[in-house]
Amino acid sequence: MNSRLLHNLKKLLGRDGVLYEPEDLMLYEYDGSVETARPNCVVFPRTAAEVVEIVRLANRYLMPLVGRGAGTGLSGGAIARQGGIITSFARMNRILEIDAENQRARVQPGVVNSDLSVATEHLGLHFAPDPSSQKACTIGGNVSENSGGPHTLAYGVTTNHVLALEVVLPTGELLHLGNSALDASGYDLTGLFVGSEGTFGLVTEITVKLTRLPEATKTLLAVYESVDDATETVVEITARGITPAACEMLDGWTIRAVEDYVHAGFPLDCAAILLIEVDGLREAAEYEGAEVAEVCRLHRAREVRVARDACERDLLWKGRKNAFGAVGRLSPTYYTQDGVIPRTKLPATLRRISEIGQKYGFAIGNIFHAGDGNLHPIILFDARDQQQFRNAVAASDEIIQFCIEVGGAITGEHGVGMEKDRLMPLLFSEADLDLMRSVRDVFNPAGLLNPGKILPTPKGCGEIHVRPAPEPARASGPAPA
């Protein structure tokens, strides 16, 4: 670590605004993925002006720069892959403005996702994107990753709720993109920035839309003896013209892991459950709830349970949102995939995943956003065993390969990051990737910001590499969406 740079950072941010001791840095070398890399230092700005100064220093000392929210990401987006300065937004965590009448909020990037919904609940509003990590993850991180969540089926993902951004480009330029009013002139740079995984700029302020809380919500739990029956239910709900607010599936293996830990009341002897939520006007929730229950029964659901009150509903959701934590208890490491497929391909894909698990001798749990075809197969393995690690990566690649074959994509909501960059050529041509690279270079010309993410390094294109195994024995990350 350059001592002049360190001195300048301390002068800018104060002694307590910079971390650089190895024992401190260890806490910032990972996120929710299985990757690790150690930064040279971590800085904690309080204002956009300080962020601009940090960027200028990084340029002067040619240090890579990586933004970080809560570090709950699942693709290594907030990891300093090539070392450098991690800019943590932990201290830029204020809700700057809530405009209930216009259903807008202006927030700093470090505001925790669920804090905004809590702060607006008394106004009958909420921030709709709800990743499972919402009690920890930040809105800045959500913007960078274009995060989803169980309720994005009806309400959309982060990009559908972002109106304007204040960003600091890696050149040190402070920019305002979009506007709290609709339809700003010019190209939709806001839309381009959301989901750019911190490779275009550091977001210092966000204007989001707030969504009215539904008048009524019905949460149903349907229990199945066969996974196919559950997936066919999902297909038919769509065919009936119903878009549930959420439609989640857990397979039997996952249910047993969760129930043991959360005690959500999930039956232990079934093959799959669907957790389906419909909401809106009382009349709409009533009607759609009845329709959904009927479809579940038509597809041989053994039991359809409707949550009687908010308490029961919360318990069911707790089972879903804590599922990854529950799985983490079973294995030293797990690897969560995020492939997405056309939902009509669900039955075939789940069969294929099961075959792949058998081939490599892994238990693979399935928990996913069935409504939008976003899978989260969980491969349990022991990262201390090099062979197991390689097999886990191979199994995961085979799953992704299958997702692409049936018309899907490599990541639905977790991001590409440093985990799936090598898979990008499976989906995109060299020309597509070149164009994406050139677009990144418009904002990040020197490649100083979050290097080694999203786009494969040209020499590695088309090859599948096996990563070195990470440090042993760090069990599981936080919950994905």
Added chain:
Amino acid sequence: MNAASATISSRLAEIAGPSNVSADPAQLEAYEICGKTPGAAVRPGSSEEAAEIVKFAAAEKLAIVPMGARTKLGMGLPPRQYDLALDMTRLDRVIAYDPGDLTLSVEPGTPLRRLEGVLAGHRQFLPLDAPFANRATVGGTIASGVDSPLRQFYGTARDYVLGMEFVTGDGTAAKSGGRVVKNVSGYDLHKVMIGALGTLGVITKINFRTFPLPGATRTFVAGFSSSERALDLRHSVASSPLRPLTVEILSPRAAELLSSDVAAGIEPGPMPPGELSKEQWAVMASFGGTGKILERSELEVRRMAEEAGAAGIAALGDDKGPGAFGRTREFIPIALESSAATTILKLGVLPTRMRQVLDAAAKAADAAELRWAALARGLGVIYFALFPSEEALGRALLAANDILTECAALGGNAAIPWCPAAWKSALPVWGLDRGDFEQMRKLKRVFDPHGILAPGRFAGGI
């Protein structure tokens, strides 16, 4: 035809076939943009042919303007240079439609109306029901960025376009996104293609998320003595648990226009007689769902309308609602058709500022003794149309400028998407300069290094 243009035409004929190239000046008039006609027009039959044409144009430094049914060529600025009209109407196939997955892939030249038929067979639809819908193509609707009244519930194209394929300015075929309803693989390049007027690429395929058709619909039309009262109803609805599909506010003259013969020529679906009065402001709000949902919606809307002081309220069912919807959707073409010098401002404002902006615009128009009409979408987008007479042209120009400045001062986004061609150089068509125009120019250079794609048509002189 001179020797150079003969060579160009013969090369284009090699690529797309002789019958798909026009160089006859009489035929080329149909491709006119703000008084400029191209040297040739070509109609590629595949994305490969489109890429070939762009590659050729890049090598020859020929400026291309991609287009569909040519209904919105009057938007934006005139091209700085205009050699070639790239008519995409032969790329009109539905490539894939998977109702169970709610996904649809289409070529850009597909007429919106034809899609409607395809989707309705599965009780689905695309909420891209935007102005000029009876003639427009999917690609032109996306590239021009026009919005639909349905954005109230379904959002705009950026919310349901899942991915795109396009040809960049050097003739390279590229893509972004995918064909699944949720996807974060790679940069969302397709977002910047929406509303870019073809300045970043020639769209060759668009993937959409489709939506189930609402069971039944009911449209309410409430009349008010002032814009203030009409906006009060908008506010009550927005603050209620109701989930309207559309909420549109019409000025008295807009109401009059929508019932006119001109309107009937553009949207043949009839406007139910007597529901709109030329003496009143009106709110039109529609809802979808089961009988019970519609009954509840009606109960609430009637109560809220009464509280806001409505002079009257009518409920239109599935027999009459679509006609009324069609007329409001077509407000822009109807206004354009109603006068030779129609100038339409688009004012994006916070909902709570709509009244202030509407008042300021009306005041500026009245002071200049200009006829005007306004249609506002409940989410905060106002279309304000001026109809200057022959002798009022100078005053109209000033008034448009005043309104734009006023709206910007109130934190809004103001632009003048439609005005007489002669005014384009005198008016800030794309609104006042924004801090991010420089980034847009850089982006343009990446997508179109030779500057041949609709040069000069876009914001910031792009």
